[in-house]
């Protein structure tokens with residue numbers, strides 16, 4: 001959230017033309033005389049006139065950086081990081097580099113007019129919260145940045161002083177060093193050099209220990225940035241990844257264990273854009289830095305064994321949230337999965353001395369085609385452990401495992417989906433949490449329920465109770481007629497549920513409506529001593545009935 005005000009009263013020795021204030025009270029003013037320094041404002045001067053936020057506003061980071069063809073660093077890292085952090089990212093490209101896992105093969109610097117035009121296009125039209133800079137290969141580009149920010153002030157400027165690639169290639173020549181020191185650093189709300197960059201900026205001092213990093217942070221702070229983060233990814237002989245954050249008053253040592261991987265190309269750009277993204281969302285500087293460190297660490301961990309390219313340094317993988325743990329094993333939904341739908345019940349398993357995993361194993365052995373864990377009384381921790389074990393069993397047999405109600409458990413164990421009732425979490429919310437590929441089923445008693453489930457993005461509906469049942473208290477029975485009405489109205493495949501057993505399953509499947517794909521059962525399978533035998537009997541009966549009814553239940557919806 002940002003607040004803006006145009007102002008023209010002399011404050012201290014400067015005539016202020018633009019004032020800016022963020023939610024955290026970070027305030028800057030740009031003086032009218034073109035000094036490159038952004039001055040801190042007294043709190044009381046940060047008058048709030050316009051609230052720059054609106055309901056539909058998305059936090060916005062503008063990155064001004066070089067393109068990395070290998071896509072671990074540069075503009076590509078910034079775009080992916082912001083996307084992963086839920087922040088909009090616009091781009092001003094300063095150079096196009098040819099890079100891969102072997103190193104940098106070519107650098108083409110873009111004409112300054114093009115860079116100025118890009119900045120103007122974005123800043124004059126879009127509301128940018130935070131600007132983040134990476135590769136700035138010419139002094140003119142620093143001047144362009146300064147002038148643009150003077151005209152279009154933003155909440156914060158994050159400067160990643162990119163100078164040398166890890167492979168040793170110079171991305172910003174030594175001629176620019178003075179401009180970085182004198183002009184760029186004083187504009188920055190935070191500057192994020194790695195060890196080599198900190199050393200070069202300080203005229204070549206050796207940085208070998210955490211103590212050296214602290215003094216470097218202090219000396220860099222003296223050059224004008226409001227905060228300094230000296231990154232220790234490349235600190236020799238450190239088993240931890242240690243960064244030093246200095247806000248001008250206190251030092252913070254941010255430590256995480258070093259992840260053993262070759263895929264570290266882009267950690268620096270990613271760190272800086274994640275800081276920018278968190279600032280744009282409204283974080284304080286220290287929290288933004290901490291979140292960014294955790295994000296980089298997690299991305300390194302998830303992407304540590306990815307194999308891209310043949311060179312020594314592979315790219316960081318930013319989108320770990322999109323990664324499926326077992327993408328090759330992802331179980332997409334088929335309507336035929338509903339054929340014999342086994343729903344567990346902890347009370348029944350207890351009564352017969354079955355563990356939940358044994359019960360699930362037995363149901364699968366007997367021919368269950370999908371399993372739902374319905375553990376109304378289980379403690380969360382216990383439920384999660386059971387769900388993990390059942391998922392292993394189900395996946396070993398290529399059978400989907402759904403969780404009743406508990407979206408949190410489904411997310412935690414990466415189950416194939418969730419089944420919800422009419423008074424549980426709404427289907428569209430469940431879909432937003434689980435993503436497009438998970439299976440969502442919803443209990444429906446009426447055609448209206450069925451149509452809503454379809455409109456909300458469910459994959460199937462369960463309809464019942466068809467017959468009276470003890471498993472669910474106060475549950476209205478809809479009968480075979482009610483089931484038929486729902487099936488005829490439904491655009492989604494239907495599984496019948498409620499009091500279905502060996503003696504009445506035939507009458508259900510004989511309804512012969514194309515949308516009716518199978519039966520869901522609890523007691524008929526689990527309130528029995530030998531779950532596998534009972535499941536097999538029901539499976540055979542269903543197979544026989546369906547063969548007699550004809551193609552009706554095998555036709556796709």
Ligand SMILES: Nc1ncnc2c1ncn2[C@@H]1O[C@H](COP(=O)(O)OP(=O)(O)OP(=O)(O)O)[C@@H](O)[C@H]1O
Nearest residue numbers: 194231232233234241258259266267268269271296
């Ligand atoms: N192997 C690792 N394990 C855990 N954290 C790491 C590792 N390597 C780097 N980091 C962390 O990543 C962040 C970026 O730091 P680093 O020193 O790698 O930046 P950089 O050299 O600018 O990156 P780049 O490779 O993009 O140039 C820091 O928080 C650092 O501690």
Ligand SMILES: Cc1ncc(CO)c(N)n1
Nearest residue numbers: 066067068073074162165
């Ligand atoms: C384009 C670009 N920016 C930054 C870095 C630093 O990682 C890089 N290697 N390439």
Ligand SMILES: [Mg+2]
Nearest residue numbers: 166233234267
């Ligand atoms: Mg590095």
